[in-house]
Amino acid sequence: MTGHPAPSASAATGRRRRFLALMRKETYQIIRDPSSILIAFVLPLVLLFIFGYGVSLDATRTRVGVVVEASTPLADDLAASFRASRYFDAVIDRDRRAFEEDLVLGKVRGILVIPSTFALDAATGGSPRIQVIVDGTDPNTANFVQNYARGVVSTWAAIRSAETALAPPRIIVEQRFWFNPELSSRYFLVPGSVAIVMTLVGTLLTSLVVAREWERGTMEAVMATPVGALELLAGKVIPYFLLGLVAMSLCVAVAVLLFGVPFRGSLLALYALSASFLVPALGQGLLISAATKNQFLASQLALLSAFLPAFLLSGFLFEIDSMPAPIRLITAIVPARYLIPSLESVFLAGDIWPMFLRSMAIMIAIGAVLLTLAARSTRKRIA
Numbered sequence: 001m002t003g004h005p006a007p008s009a010s011a012a013t014g015r016r017r018r019f020l021a022l023m024r025k026e027t028y029q030i031i032r033d034p035s036s037i038l039i040a041f042v043l044p045l046v047l048l049f050i051f052g053y054g055v056s057l058d059a060t061r062t063r064v065g066v067v068v069e070a071s072t073p074l075a076d077d078l079a080a081s082f083r084a085s086r087y088f089d090a091v092i093d094r095d096r097r098a099f100e101e102d103l104v105l106g107k108v109r110g111i112l113v114i115p116s117t118f119a120l121d122a123a124t125g126g127s128p129r130i131q132v133i134v135d136g137t138d139p140n141t142a143n144f145v146q147n148y149a150r151g152v153v154s155t156w157a158a159i160r161s162a163e164t165a166l167a168p169p170r171i172i173v174e175q176r177f178w179f180n181p182e183l184s185s186r187y188f189l190v191p192g193s194v195a196i197v198m199t200l201v202g203t204l205l206t207s208l209v210v211a212r213e214w215e216r217g218t219m220e221a222v223m224a225t226p227v228g229a230l231e232l233l234a235g236k237v238i239p240y241f242l243l244g245l246v247a248m249s250l251c252v253a254v255a256v257l258l259f260g261v262p263f264r265g266s267l268l269a270l271y272a273l274s275a276s277f278l279v280p281a282l283g284q285g286l287l288i289s290a291a292t293k294n295q296f297l298a299s300q301l302a303l304l305s306a307f308l309p310a311f312l313l314s315g316f317l318f319e320i321d322s323m324p325a326p327i328r329l330i331t332a333i334v335p336a337r338y339l340i341p342s343l344e345s346v347f348l349a350g351d352i353w354p355m356f357l358r359s360m361a362i363m364i365a366i367g368a369v370l371l372t373l374a375a376r377s378t379r380k381r382i383a
Contacts, residue, residue, distance in 0.1 A: 015231065018225070018226065018227055018231060019231050019234065019235055022222075022227065022231065022232065022234075022235025022236075023235050023238055023239055025235075026235060026236060026238075026239040026240075027239050029209065030209075030239060030240075030243060033209070035208070036205060036209065036243075039200060039201065039204065039205045039208075040201050040205060040243050040246075040247050041247060041250065043197075043200060044197040044200065044201070044247050044250065044251055045250070045251075045254065047193055047196060047197060047200075048190065048193055048194075048197070048251055048254055048255065048259075051186075051189045051190055051192075051193040052186060052189070052190050052193075052255070052258070052259045055185075055189060060086060060087055061086070061087070061088070061089045062087060062088055062089065062109050062110075062141065062144065062145060062148075063088075063089045063091070063107065063108050063109060064082070064088050064089070064090055064091075064108055064109055064110045064111065064112055064145060064149075065090075065091050065092075065093060065096075065098070065099030065102065065103075065108045065110070065111045065112070066079050066082050066083070066090045066091065066092045066093070066111075066112045066114070067092075067093055067094065067095065067096045067098075067099070067111060067112065067113040067114065068092060068093075068094060068114050069094065069095075069113070069114065069115050069116040069118075070115075070116035070117075070118070070119070071094075072118070072119035073119075074118065074119040074122055075114045075118050075119055077156070077160075078114055078118075078130075078153070078156055079092050079114060081152055081153075081155070081156040082112060082149075082152055085148070085152050087144075087148040087152075088148065088152075090112075091108070096111055096113055096133075099111045103133070103135055106135065109134065109135055109138075109141050109142075109145055110132060110133060110134040110135065110142070110145040110146075110149070111131075111132075111133040111134075112130060112131070112132055112133075112149055113130060113131035113132075113133065114130050115129070115130070115131065118130070130149075130153060132145065132146055132149050132150075134146060178349075179348040179349045180348055186259060186261065187261055187262070187347070187348060188344050188348070190255045190259050190261050190347075191255065191261065191340070191343040191344045191346075191347045191348075192314075192316040192340045192343065192344065193251070194248060194251045194252065194255065194343055195277070195310060195314070195316070195336045195339045195340045195343060196307070196310055196311060196316070196336075197247055197248065197251050198244050198247065198248055198274060198277055198278060198281060198339075199281055199306050199307055199310040199336060200307065201240070201243060201244045201247045201281075202240065202244050202277075202278050202281025202282050202284075202285060203281045203282070203284045203285040203288070203302050203305075203306035203307070204285070204299065204302040204303070204306065204307065205240065205243075205285070206236070206237075206240050206281075206282050206285025206286060206289065207284075207285040207286075207288040207289045207292075207298040207299070207301070207302045208289075208295055208298055208299055208302070209240075209289075210236060210285070210286060210289035210290070210298075211288075211289040211292055211293060211294055211295045211297075211298035212295055214289065214290075214293035214294070215293065215294060215295060230375065232378065233286060233371065233374065233375055233378065236286065237282045237283075237286070237371075240282055240285075241275075241278050241282060244274070244278045244281070244282075245271065245274060245275065245278070248274045252270065255347075261347055262347060262348060263346070263347055264346075264347065264348060264349060264350040265345070265346035265347065265349075265350050265351045266346075266351050269346050269351045269353070269356055270343075270346050272356070272360060273339060273342050273343065273346065273356060273359065273360060274339075276339075276359070276360040276363045276364050276367075277335055277336070277338075277339040277363050279363065279364050279366075279367030279368070279371070280335040280363055280364075280366040280367035280370055281306070281335065281367075282367075282371075283367045283368075283369075283370030283371040283373075283374055284302075284305065284306055284370050285302065285306075286370075286371070286374035286378070287370055287373050287374040287377060288301045288302055288305070290374055290377035290378045291377060309330075309331075309334045309336070310334065310335075310336035313327065313330060313331045313334050313336075313337065314331070314334055314336035314337045314339075314340050315331075315337060315340055315341060316336070316340050320337065333366060335362075335363045335366055335367070338358075338359035338360075338362050338363050339359065339363065341355075341359070342355060342356055342359045
């Protein structure tokens with residue numbers, strides 16, 4: 001005589017079947033929805049190409065005017081050093097008035113004046129000077145021109161002293177830049193853009209899709225079934241969690257193979273950090289969708305509360321230490337703040353597990369709070 005399964009075993013089997021059915025439904029919905037594919041795969045590649053090719057913070061080949069007021073071998077040699085520098089696109093003239101209008105119009109970023117007394121001051125043992133006139137409307141570029149001009153002059157003076165042996169050589173500082181010897185902005189912009197991509201997939205896509213179900217009434221239909229709140233949330237989160245990891249893997253492959261960004265860490269660290277970040281990203285998306293139940297509002301809130309903070313308040317483009325104290329406090333609850341430095345370390349430095357574990361713990365804690373709030377907002381009331 002065959003016995004019936006125990007009630008607990010039957011209930012567990014039913015929960016498992018319901019959960020698998022929910023995940024299958026979400027997977028089919030992702031595959032059949034063109035907007036999901038667009039946000040998950042096409043938009044990340046577009047962003048990656050923009051940050052890889054279109055955006056550069058490297059101040060190379062800055063156009064400047066070099067004024068040589070008196071043509072002497074010494075002044076001409078210094079002017080040639082400016083022209084040979086990879087940081088400047090130098091145009092040489094005899095009169096500074098030839099560049100003043102170009103400086104006002106933004107055609108040149110600075111004017112480097114080698115005065116007529118330059119050679120005489122050097123020959124008499126004085127302190128020869130050059131004048132650097134920069135466009136202060138762009139402080140960053142102005143600082144670049146000033147610092148690079150000082151560097152060119154210092155290098156030229158050291159070489160000149162060594163060749164002529166007229167004066168004891170000055171102390172020469174040999175700089176060593178760890179992890180990014182060429183100081184290429186692409187090497188930190190591309191890893192940072194991976195975090196922006198996961199923010200889009202995790203928060204924006206999740207909030208839009210779930211809000212769409214609220215609009216169409218399919219969410220109420222699902223909640224009318226024996227599915228519990230935790231099962232519903234897990235069935236929603238896991239497919240988008242896996243989709244976020246796939247999108248991240250695609251971006252990393254493009255970053256390494258196409259853009260040549262070095263990858264010195266381990267895949268274990270990469271996926272552990274990415275998985276930890278997706279917990280708050282997905283929790284925020286679920287919370288937004290449950291609070292708004294409208295696609296338009298969900299998209300606006302996702303952009304304002306997830307994308308913009310990840311872009312502006314995470315250290316991706318602007319240093320957090322240079323921000324005002326109240327803004328620095330706000331950045332403490334931005335998950336991307338902890339992911340971006342960790343991703344840059346994975347790519348450029350390697351595995352730094354004390355740093356990674358701290359960042360992962362904070363991101364998971366933020367995600368736990370957001371998922372708890374989302375669960376309370378979507379919890380089914382059983383009479």
